[in-house]
Amino acid sequence: MSNRYISNLTKDTYALILAGGRGSRLHELTDNRAKPAVFFGGKFRIIDFPLSNCINSGIRKVGIATQYKSHSLIRHINRGWGHFKKELGESIEILPASQQTGTHWYEGTADAVFQNIDIIRHELPKYVMILSGDHVYQMDYGDLIAKHVETGADMTVCCIEVPAEEAAGAFGVMTVDEDNRVRRFDEKPLAPSHVPGKPGVTLASMGNYVFNTEFLFEQLKKDHEKQDSSFDFGNDIIPAIIDSHNVFAFPFRDQQTGGQPYWRDVGTLDSFWQANMELVSAEPQLNMYDSNWPIWTYQEQTAPAKFVGDEDNRRGCAINSTVAGGCIVSGSMVKQSLLFSHVRVNSFCYIEQSVVLPGAIIERNCKVHKAIIDRAVIIPEGLHIGVNHDDDRANGFRVTDTGVVLVTRKMIDNFLAKQED
Numbered sequence: 001m002s003n004r005y006i007s008n009l010t011k012d013t014y015a016l017i018l019a020g021g022r023g024s025r026l027h028e029l030t031d032n033r034a035k036p037a038v039f040f041g042g043k044f045r046i047i048d049f050p051l052s053n054c055i056n057s058g059i060r061k062v063g064i065a066t067q068y069k070s071h072s073l074i075r076h077i078n079r080g081w082g083h084f085k086k087e088l089g090e091s092i093e094i095l096p097a098s099q100q101t102g103t104h105w106y107e108g109t110a111d112a113v114f115q116n117i118d119i120i121r122h123e124l125p126k127y128v129m130i131l132s133g134d135h136v137y138q139m140d141y142g143d144l145i146a147k148h149v150e151t152g153a154d155m156t157v158c159c160i161e162v163p164a165e166e167a168a169g170a171f172g173v174m175t176v177d178e179d180n181r182v183r184r185f186d187e188k189p190l191a192p193s194h195v196p197g198k199p200g201v202t203l204a205s206m207g208n209y210v211f212n213t214e215f216l217f218e219q220l221k222k223d224h225e226k227q228d229s230s231f232d233f234g235n236d237i238i239p240a241i242i243d244s245h246n247v248f249a250f251p252f253r254d255q256q257t258g259g260q261p262y263w264r265d266v267g268t269l270d271s272f273w274q275a276n277m278e279l280v281s282a283e284p285q286l287n288m289y290d291s292n293w294p295i296w297t298y299q300e301q302t303a304p305a306k307f308v309g310d311e312d313n314r315r316g317c318a319i320n321s322t323v324a325g326g327c328i329v330s331g332s333m334v335k336q337s338l339l340f341s342h343v344r345v346n347s348f349c350y351i352e353q354s355v356v357l358p359g360a361i362i363e364r365n366c367k368v369h370k371a372i373i374d375r376a377v378i379i380p381e382g383l384h385i386g387v388n389h390d391d392d393r394a395n396g397f398r399v400t401d402t403g404v405v406l407v408t409r410k411m412i413d414n415f416l417a418k419q420e421d
Helices: 003-011 024-030 048-057 071-080 109-114 117-122 141-151 213-224 233-241 269-278 389-394 409-420
Strands: 013-018 061-066 091-096 127-132 155-163 172-176 182-187 201-212 247-251 306-308 317-319 328-330 333-335 350-352 367-369 371-373 405-407
Touching: 003 013, 003 141, 013 048, 013 109, 013 141, 024 269, 024 405, 048 061, 048 127, 048 141, 061 071, 071 091, 109 117, 109 127, 109 213, 109 233, 117 213, 127 141, 127 213, 141 155, 141 201, 141 247, 155 233, 182 233, 182 247, 201 213, 201 247, 213 233, 269 371, 367 371, 405 409
Parallel strands: 013 061, 013 127, 061 091, 155 247, 306 328, 317 333, 333 350, 350 367, 371 405
Antiparallel strands: 127 201, 155 201, 172 182, 172 201
């Protein structure tokens, strides 16, 4: 297909990003922010990835449905994504839950779209793309929309192959025929069906959908009138239409190699830590240095990262790590870690396999291993984290089954209060 043909399709598409989720499996990391606002990759937020995919794909009409603790997310969108010109047919609008159709807030993924039908209709799109706001990946949505039109689909579900044990209880799972038409859809089954010829592998929904606009509105209205509906695409909309309408799956694959591209659901502390750790490898699968597919974000003006100290026992350095602007590493070793902006590591510290979010300060003589340090946390002098998990738990920190330690400001405050007692 020609680039011109696809560009015309993307211009006729309105993207709605569902960004109201709490992300409860991230525990205290989402106590003060929605999951799409969680920091990722040294300088980004999770929401930046679907937004960048939209912009790089030529989709310039985007709505972002927010709900749970949205202040951090809204502030980020206003700062980093507020420069689009409505006069040029561009817009990125925040759509908070505002009781558009009744006295309730967003009650499900489908309801979040239903409550914004009038706003979407005002943009006059031929196609509506519904996107999950809490996954990390790079994808050209133009190919997805073109395939939707080519197959004559009423709805297209974007999907990816994942291990069945990973999908169990976590993802919607599809069964498709040889033409990729969806014949069955199970929402978060405990025993997912396997891809034919690939035992142990299942076809999971990415939470990304393309609809013909009027068809979407029609199905949302029908669903809204049902007394027993949970107002969810996976639970209600898709199962109701797969037998009577054209619902196709779009497998997310690398367009050059046909292989499995990068996609991560960073919905648990372990997966969040692991996905960040993958980025410090020599050749990570997620290429954030690709100038042809940039990840856009709010770019704060910061001084360059600085490493000071050159004595045998007090040398400031970072090995196999990513260090953002505004950081100062003074007389300490940072190894296989990500430091976000404005992190300060003071002398005689050893930081390894850790994710340190913006503005954190690590005082002298600390050891931090396999940890997530939340934004603006001040680690007191001499504290060891991730060295002895019994001590971590006694100190009030959260330790996952795989040994990742989460430390937040509230946890440190409680720890210091106990020390004073």
